[in-house]
Amino acid sequence: MxxxxxxxxxxxxxxxxxxxxxxxxxxxxxxxxxxxxxxxxxxxxxxxxxxxxxxxxxxxxxxxxxxxxxxxxxxxxxxxxxxxxxxxxxxxxxxxxxxxxxxxxxxxxxxxxxxxxxxxxxxxxxxxxxxxxxxxxxxxxxxxxxxxxxxxxxxxxxxxxxxxxxxxxxxxxxxxxxxxxxxxxxxxxxxxxxxxxxxxxxxxxxxxxxxxxSYVSIVEKLRPEAVEDGEIVHMDGTVLGRHNGIIKYTIGQRRGLGIGGRIDDTDPLYVIKLDPANQRVIVGPREALAVKSILLTEVNWIGDSKLSEGSVKVMAKVRSSMKPVAASVEATPLGDVKVTFDDPLYGVSPGQACVFYQDNRMLGGGWILSPRD
Incomplete structure (x- = not known):
């Protein structure tokens, strides 16, 4: 050998x-x-x-x-x-x-x-x-x-x-x-x-x-509709300003929003959600970013057990640079794969990957779906 x-x-x-x-x-x-x-x-x-x-x-x-x-x-x-x-x-x-x-x-x-x-x-x-x-x-x-x-x-x-x-x-x-x-x-x-x-x-x-x-220039060329103007809206429905393209914003963003907030806002506002169907950027307080569980698509699993056999305890990363956090992953009756975090995470963004580990072994992962309203 x-x-x-x-x-x-x-x-x-x-x-x-x-x-x-x-x-x-x-x-x-x-x-x-x-x-x-x-x-x-x-x-x-x-x-x-x-x-x-x-x-x-x-x-x-x-x-x-x-x-x-x-x-x-x-x-x-x-x-x-x-x-x-x-x-x-x-x-x-x-x-x-x-x-x-x-x-x-x-x-x-x-x-x-x-x-x-x-x-x-x-x-x-x-x-x-x-x-x-x-x-x-x-x-x-x-x-x-x-x-x-x-x-x-x-x-x-x-x-x-x-x-x-x-x-x-x-x-x-x-x-x-x-x-x-x-x-x-x-x-x-x-x-x-x-x-x-x-x-x-x-x-x-x-x-x-x-x-x-400049990824904006790539997207603008291929998908010009993604850089249309729209409203920046507080999660309570208050319109706070306007933006010139939702692709210029990311979940969890605090700086560069170009809005002053509401009179009764004492804490900074963050991007909570992007709504491309209505060309809206939704903002709110940091606590609104907290996510306890997420659903994944296109999941690849190379662990020893099967997700259909029950929940598996893992350490999970939703960004490449973060330290893994404790979570459990399981297949749902609807065929989704659900990840539940032991403690809420902040700034989880659809389109990113959630990757699973046990000790140093990588068990697979999947793409984070937008939350279901």
Whole structure:
């Protein structure tokens, strides 16, 4: 059994490495090549070179494709560029715009992993005869008593398990994450040791296809109705002002509302709800943000038990940067999946993900639905 868990010699084990052009995926490929594996690098062209070639901090655009190819050439393994622009537009960019138009706060990098990378690219890797596919994500694939499990990355500051909650068991069995047990500084040391030009390359930003970080411009172009003017309304029905597009507001936002509140308001007002059907931003006091339970859609579960068998105690995250909180998750008679928090959470936003953990193991997650009125 080799280091990837395959019963072959490394030279007879084909590994397709998803190479974004950054330091993480480059070092992943370099380490596997150094260990004698039959490495094939693949980079996806996800959006137009002309628009993105000057964009810094992106991935899968002109400069990044060049960097990935240069790493492969330097180390001496084959590298291919696949045009996934149409797939990316349909599966990620359009869904991103639709989600904002629905008054949600989307996470496009999760959709990208869920569709383009771990569905389409993984299928391509199998077509190429790969035994496994490796990525530069900071998570760990470990063999548990029953099956392969996904665990948090060893570096808590780089752990990316939240963004990989939609990874299915079948995909997890085929995936490998060589950097999962490392810290970022160690990865850069390896890059320098291999003499890679990307050793000091900055990390890519989360939303790679958004020029200058202005997601409003993307949504305005694709879904102009989402930037129509409307009212800012207190939850008691009082109209407090006007806005110039609900996509410019997020649940839990306090600053920059542009309203003075009511005469009897002594506490700050927060965005409580976005109402795209009526182009309204609903505001209220902080206590109105408290959420005791939520419903999820498109739930992926890779835990050992079945949610239909009863409630499961978990630690849950509704934002990537938050510390997990105690909760229980269960399937309802209506077919929904319900998460109930031990203590109320504040600022839970539809369109974000709720991800489940037990200790360091990631059990899956789902997309947060808008509350039912």
């Amino acid at each position: 080799n280091s990837l868990g395959i019963d072959k010699e490394p030279k007879d084990t084909r590994v397709v490495v998803a190479m974004s052009g950054g330091v993480d995926s480059s070092v992943t490929a370099a380490l596997l090549h150094e260990q004698g594996y039959d490495v094939v690098g693949i980079t996806l062209q996800l959006y137009d070179h002309g628009e993105m070639i000057q964009k810094t901090g992106a991935c899968c655009a002109g400069q990044d494709i060049y960097d990935a190819r240069n790493v492969a050439d330097t180390l001496g393994f084959p590298h291919y560029v696949l045009d996934y622009e149409s797939k990316f537009k349909d599966s990620v960019i359009q869904e991103f715009a639709d989600s904002y138009a629905r008054g949600e706060t989307p996470i496009p990098c999760v959709r990208c992993n869920q569709t383009v990378k771990f569905r389409d690219l993984l299928a391509t890797a199998k077509d190429l005869g790969a035994d496994v596919m490796a990525t530069g994500h900071y998570v760990q694939q470990m063999q548990g008593p029953l099956k392969a499990e996904m665990h948090r990355g060893a570096d808590p500051n780089k752990d990316q398990s939240y963004f990989l909650f939609a990874t299915t068991q079948e995909q997890l069995d085929f995936l490998r994450f060589p950097l999962g047990g490392m810290e970022k500084a160690e990865t850069r040391e390896h890059a320098a040791r291999f003499g890679l030009e990307v050793a000091d390359k900055p990390d890519s930003q989360d939303i790679c296809f958004v020029p200058d970080g």
